[in-house]
Amino acid sequence: MSSFDRRHFLLLLSAGALAGCGFRPAYGPGGPAAGLQNAVVVDAPDDRPGYLLTRRFEERLGRATTARYGLSHSISLREEAVAISANNVITRYNILGAVTYALRDLGTDKVLTSGKVDSFTSFSASGTTVATQAAQRDAEERLMAILTDKLITRLAADMASLPS
Numbered sequence: 001m002s003s004f005d006r007r008h009f010l011l012l013l014s015a016g017a018l019a020g021c022g023f024r025p026a027y028g029p030g031g032p033a034a035g036l037q038n039a040v041v042v043d044a045p046d047d048r049p050g051y052l053l054t055r056r057f058e059e060r061l062g063r064a065t066t067a068r069y070g071l072s073h074s075i076s077l078r079e080e081a082v083a084i085s086a087n088n089v090i091t092r093y094n095i096l097g098a099v100t101y102a103l104r105d106l107g108t109d110k111v112l113t114s115g116k117v118d119s120f121t122s123f124s125a126s127g128t129t130v131a132t133q134a135a136q137r138d139a140e141e142r143l144m145a146i147l148t149d150k151l152i153t154r155l156a157a158d159m160a161s162l163p164s
Contacts, residue, residue: 036155038062040069040103049075052144053099053151060152069112073101073151077140082122091126093136097143101151103158113158117150119143 041064045051053073076098083092098118104111123139125132 035068035159036061036152038065039067040064040071040155041067041106042071043073047075049077049097049140049144052141053148056145056148057152060148067106070104070106071101072104073099075099075144075147077143092122092124093139094120094122095136095139095143096120097147099147099151103155112162113155115154117147117154119146119150121146 038061040057040061042054042057045054050073053075057071078096080094080096081090081092082094083090085091096118097120098116100114100116102111102114121139121143123132123135125135127135
């Protein structure tokens with residue numbers, strides 16, 4: 001029997017490759033996205049999707065204590081029927097969403113990066129009215145979490161190329 005373990009060897013090899021290429025955690029000490037934590041103030045929400053985005057953003061990156069950046073955003077949501085029964089009743093909807101954003105330096109008011117993220121979720125409309133409304137609200141909340149996570153990922157990726 002051989003004591004050679006290929007999994008252990010591959011793990012060591014991949015760890016060595018990552019260390020050799022300059023890999024470092026985005027939010028770790030000295031990481032490119034560490035400057036986002038507790039430093040971004042999101043524009044005040046004026047509706048439920050805006051509130052959900054702001055809440056998720058602050059859960060992930062913290063509420064701005066010393067705001068260095070400002071995040072402006074525009075949210076668009078629309079519903080699309082995707083399943084219709086034999087008697088012409090819609091039984092499933094997709095909610096398609098997009099967030100257009102701009103991260104600006106609060107000191108100079110210069111836009112540092114901007115872009116757009118989009119995704120979708122769906123919900124069933126085959127239950128009672130109350131169940132359908134609850135499913136719709138849940139789908140909207142899930143969609144805003146997905147969009148916010150994508151937005152944060154884009155910001156974290158862009159931070160490496162921004163002036164510090």
